[in-house]
Amino acid sequence: MNWKKTLASTLVWSKSKGINKLFKQPGSQRVQKQLASANLVEVYLIKKQRSLVGLFATLMLTLHCQSIAGVSDDTSPLLSSSKAPTSEPVSSLSSASLMVEKRIFEMPHFTTFGGKQIKNVKVGWEAYGTLNDAKSNVILITHYFSGSSHAAGKYDENDPAPGYWDSIIGPGKAIDTDRFYVISVDTLANLNAYDPHVITTGPTSINPDTGKPYGLDFPVVTIRDFVNVQKALLESLDISKLYAVIGPSMGSMQAIDWASAYPDWVERMISVIGAGQSDAWTTAALEHWATPITLDKNWNNGAYSKEQAPLNGLAASLMLITQNALTPSFFNLTGNTLGYKNVESAPLNDIRQSHSIVNWLRERAKTRAKSMDANHLLYLVRACQLFVAGHQGNLEQGLASIKAKTLFIPAQTDLLLMPYLSQSAHQGLTSMNNDSTLVTLNGKLGHLEGVTNVSAQAQAIRQFLENDKAAMQ
Amino acid sequence: MNWKKTLASTLVWSKSKGINKLFKQPGSQRVQKQLASANLVEVYLIKKQRSLVGLFATLMLTLHCQSIAGVSDDTSPLLSSSKAPTSEPVSSLSSASLMVEKRIFEMPHFTTFGGKQIKNVKVGWEAYGTLNDAKSNVILITHYFSGSSHAAGKYDENDPAPGYWDSIIGPGKAIDTDRFYVISVDTLANLNAYDPHVITTGPTSINPDTGKPYGLDFPVVTIRDFVNVQKALLESLDISKLYAVIGPSMGSMQAIDWASAYPDWVERMISVIGAGQSDAWTTAALEHWATPITLDKNWNNGAYSKEQAPLNGLAASLMLITQNALTPSFFNLTGNTLGYKNVESAPLNDIRQSHSIVNWLRERAKTRAKSMDANHLLYLVRACQLFVAGHQGNLEQGLASIKAKTLFIPAQTDLLLMPYLSQSAHQGLTSMNNDSTLVTLNGKLGHLEGVTNVSAQAQAIRQFLENDKAAMQ
Numbered sequence: 001m002n003w004k005k006t007l008a009s010t011l012v013w014s015k016s017k018g019i020n021k022l023f024k025q026p027g028s029q030r031v032q033k034q035l036a037s038a039n040l041v042e043v044y045l046i047k048k049q050r051s052l053v054g055l056f057a058t059l060m061l062t063l064h065c066q067s068i069a070g071v072s073d074d075t076s077p078l079l080s081s082s083k084a085p086t087s088e089p090v091s092s093l094s095s096a097s098l099m100v101e102k103r104i105f106e107m108p109h110f111t112t113f114g115g116k117q118i119k120n121v122k123v124g125w126e127a128y129g130t131l132n133d134a135k136s137n138v139i140l141i142t143h144y145f146s147g148s149s150h151a152a153g154k155y156d157e158n159d160p161a162p163g164y165w166d167s168i169i170g171p172g173k174a175i176d177t178d179r180f181y182v183i184s185v186d187t188l189a190n191l192n193a194y195d196p197h198v199i200t201t202g203p204t205s206i207n208p209d210t211g212k213p214y215g216l217d218f219p220v221v222t223i224r225d226f227v228n229v230q231k232a233l234l235e236s237l238d239i240s241k242l243y244a245v246i247g248p249s250m251g252s253m254q255a256i257d258w259a260s261a262y263p264d265w266v267e268r269m270i271s272v273i274g275a276g277q278s279d280a281w282t283t284a285a286l287e288h289w290a291t292p293i294t295l296d297k298n299w300n301n302g303a304y305s306k307e308q309a310p311l312n313g314l315a316a317s318l319m320l321i322t323q324n325a326l327t328p329s330f331f332n333l334t335g336n337t338l339g340y341k342n343v344e345s346a347p348l349n350d351i352r353q354s355h356s357i358v359n360w361l362r363e364r365a366k367t368r369a370k371s372m373d374a375n376h377l378l379y380l381v382r383a384c385q386l387f388v389a390g391h392q393g394n395l396e397q398g399l400a401s402i403k404a405k406t407l408f409i410p411a412q413t414d415l416l417l418m419p420y421l422s423q424s425a426h427q428g429l430t431s432m433n434n435d436s437t438l439v440t441l442n443g444k445l446g447h448l449e450g451v452t453n454v455s456a457q458a459q460a461i462r463q464f465l466e467n468d469k470a471a472m473q
Numbered sequence: 474m475n476w477k478k479t480l481a482s483t484l485v486w487s488k489s490k491g492i493n494k495l496f497k498q499p500g501s502q503r504v505q506k507q508l509a510s511a512n513l514v515e516v517y518l519i520k521k522q523r524s525l526v527g528l529f530a531t532l533m534l535t536l537h538c539q540s541i542a543g544v545s546d547d548t549s550p551l552l553s554s555s556k557a558p559t560s561e562p563v564s565s566l567s568s569a570s571l572m573v574e575k576r577i578f579e580m581p582h583f584t585t586f587g588g589k590q591i592k593n594v595k596v597g598w599e600a601y602g603t604l605n606d607a608k609s610n611v612i613l614i615t616h617y618f619s620g621s622s623h624a625a626g627k628y629d630e631n632d633p634a635p636g637y638w639d640s641i642i643g644p645g646k647a648i649d650t651d652r653f654y655v656i657s658v659d660t661l662a663n664l665n666a667y668d669p670h671v672i673t674t675g676p677t678s679i680n681p682d683t684g685k686p687y688g689l690d691f692p693v694v695t696i697r698d699f700v701n702v703q704k705a706l707l708e709s710l711d712i713s714k715l716y717a718v719i720g721p722s723m724g725s726m727q728a729i730d731w732a733s734a735y736p737d738w739v740e741r742m743i744s745v746i747g748a749g750q751s752d753a754w755t756t757a758a759l760e761h762w763a764t765p766i767t768l769d770k771n772w773n774n775g776a777y778s779k780e781q782a783p784l785n786g787l788a789a790s791l792m793l794i795t796q797n798a799l800t801p802s803f804f805n806l807t808g809n810t811l812g813y814k815n816v817e818s819a820p821l822n823d824i825r826q827s828h829s830i831v832n833w834l835r836e837r838a839k840t841r842a843k844s845m846d847a848n849h850l851l852y853l854v855r856a857c858q859l860f861v862a863g864h865q866g867n868l869e870q871g872l873a874s875i876k877a878k879t880l881f882i883p884a885q886t887d888l889l890l891m892p893y894l895s896q897s898a899h900q901g902l903t904s905m906n907n908d909s910t911l912v913t914l915n916g917k918l919g920h921l922e923g924v925t926n927v928s929a930q931a932q933a934i935r936q937f938l939e940n941d942k943a944a945m946q
Contacts (some may be wrong), residue, residue, distance in 0.1 A: 335753025
């Protein structure tokens with residue numbers, strides 16, 4: 001009954017009372033004031049508390065910064081590094097403010113898991129820390145569905161926010177860049193096709209054979225293809241062993257596929273808010289993200305220009321993704337800040353109008369959609385739908401080849417990749433006598449716990465990487 | 474942790490083993506054979522077991538019959554009863570096979586909760602049992618989102634299935650038609666606008682002022698409007714008191730709004746898989762049902778003909794509704810029967826193709842869409858979004874006016890109207906010293922437990938109606 005209690009305990013059935021109670025926590029007057037002025041960066045720096053209000057502020061910061069990235073028209077000076085030689089390792093500054101650069105890795109030819117050829121593959125990558133002489137200190141971070149290789153640090157001191165897992169990656173942090181060489185790579189068909197900090201190859205790329213964007217002529221790509229591009233980059237750096245591979249959500253799919261497909265490479269694997277496979281439920285659930293795009297009249301079977309892109313369909317998809325990745329607790333707190341009421345006059349009087357909470361969701365999605373591509377979303381959905389660790393007949397076969405020690409970190413309130421998915425992969429490995437551990441993120445943000453609040457399990461991650469399993473339990 | 478255990482316990486991580494194990498339950502070989510031949514009606518009649526396999530068979534029957542209804546081209550002879558005088562009570566046959574007729578109730582003018590006028594309102598209704606002389610034995614059943622007034626019985630002995638709650642409504646059943654006069658009414662803007670057994674007034678109806686279908690000129694209607702039409706029908710029968718009002722899902726919204734708006738009418742209220750309000754989470758979640766329709770190029774801002782209806786958008790909406798109303802357990806069992814695999818060759822080789830589980834979901838939705846209307850779905854979404862018991866400022870105010878004894882029956886695995894929604898309404902009433910009880914449906918079908926498997930709480934319903942609260946707990 002825990003989940004019911006968890007949800008019920010934060011549900012504000014008498015809304016006005018509830019929000020006041022939440023805001024009466026210590027230090028919350030300041031948070032309230034800051035939320036009102038939307039100056040959320042300052043809130044984040046002043047007070048990083050673990051209460052729901054603190055999480056709310058932190059998440060709003062994340063959303064705020066994503067929005068900023070989405071509407072930025074700046075051409076980042078960092079893209080000038082695209083002219084640097086490929087496969088060159090980056091030395092980060094091991095200081096409190098980790099500064100990072102985007103690099104490019106290129107492959108003249110790439111063969112997909114489905115046997116199709118892609119020419120001129122180009123992806124962005126970042127690295128933090130220093131590669132040791134033995135090349136034995138490499139940790140690969142694999143990114144989530146709407147994420148990128150920007151896992152930690154800042155490109156510029158004035159960036160509004162650092163990479164998404166900066167709370168656990170950096171000097172002295174759980175994934176300690178004083179010790180490890182941490183590397184992260186943009187996937188093929190990365191969602192943020194028009195983000196100047198993302199470099200990817202996908203349906204928006206120019207097909208060398210036609211001189212036009214691929215559209216739906218781009219071959220289907222899989223989680224395995226993301227892994228294989230990463231492997232090629234690592235091999236270009238003369239790396240042949242991963243101390244660990246770690247990723248959240250779609251990144252967890254890459255991490256466990258790495259461990260299954262290349263067991264001699266992977267010594268440790270951490271799956272955060274993850275899955276060992278897309279079961280029938282998950283594959284069906286992902287389809288609803290694709291459908292609005294294919295209904296948009298601008299989609300035109302995938303043949304559209306950036307100027308006439310299916311942005312309404314893409315925004316509808318992002319609205320659903322945001323809902324799936326969050327929880328009633330978060331939405332109801334947001335509703336309170338918006339002054340949400342059931343009987344709002346605009347939606348009561350006009351079927352074409354919407355409630356405040358819907359307008360909030362839609363406007364955020366429209367802003368984010370500007371840096372994203374609709375076809376890329378379809379291809380990422382497909383990659384996730386086709387996923388099973390090892391890409392063999394079933395999960396059992398995929399797990400059987402894994403040699404790595406594994407750590408699974410599901411989020412208790414996750415409604416997208418529910419905890420049973422991590423549990424079944426963990427139990428499968430345990431039943432095969434693999435060394436597997438599972439700890440849980442217990443916050444109220446659902447799936448997003450694994451991105452926004454992963455530091456709640458920083459100690460477990462640190463101890464796992466230090467081989468100190470006993471201390472974790 | 475109970476929900477995790479519930480989900481995990483039915484997850485089949487080794488799929489082939491899992492399905493065999495499930496099918497090895499007593500009597501299941503016959504079920505397996507029947508599922509294979511899709512002769513599910515026989516399964517239902519032969520064996521109505523409460524195991525997951527039994528529930529699966531029962532639900533497949535429901536889906537099967539809904540499909541049949543969806544593709545029927547027959548013009549039902551029952552529609553001839555539309556010429557019968559309005560507001561005439563129906564005497565049902567109190568036998569094992571309850572036979573029912575559809576009647577019509579008409580109102581020349583109706584004023585909505587939002588203050589708009591609708592002329593020539595016409596809705597269908599059914600009744601089971603006999604109205605006593607004192608008119609004190611009336612139970613009103615209010616239907617769910619995609620349901621109708623066909624709550625029990627059959628129109629014809631050859632009907633493939635009876636009304637949706639036939640397991641608890643009938644002679645000697647929990648809602649005993651030997652004792653009660655049970656009545657049910659089609660809502661305004663009923664989803665099944667083209668089902669010959671449904672009579673409704675909504676956007677597809679002809680606007681008397683223009684001679685054309687209303688489309689989006691139809692006024693926004695609310696749960697209160699459904700209640701007010703029901704009240705007008707009851708008043709036309711000289712009824713002024715409800716022994717009970719009972720409904721699942723959107724029907725629960727009508728039931729609790731009845732108790733709040735007309736407390737002197739309602740002696741007892743039962744909310745099944747229900748809510749006291751659409752909180753911000755629920756209102757946002759419902760919006761995703763509407764969006765695919767508005768993206769369909771055939772939608773044309775609601776001005777379309779039946780021949781060029783936005784059926785793709787409507788089907789996409791129904792696909793999401795089915796997913797929201799069910800659970801991983803059900804989808805994964807269905808996946809097993811379909812031979813679902815993660816790496817299926819069609820979706821691997823062609824971005825335009827889909828997995829077996831997606832095709833199953835889509836084909837079912839397309840079939841069902843044929844008897845439904847897309848604009849009606851938008852109006853029902855809006856009615857649910859605007860809902861709070863009492864339609865006042867907030868839930869607390871709405872609950873405060875309720876005098877009825879209440880019984881809440883959430884489903885433990887419900888992912889659509891999660892149990893916290895019932896719990897908060899129940900707790901609100903309890904805190905105001907109302908006589909309120911909550912019992913839970915513990916099956917694995919999520920929201921659909923409240924339709925398909927409501928009989929699991931038949932005894933609690935019977936005892937509540939007999940005022941025997943002590944025996945329920």
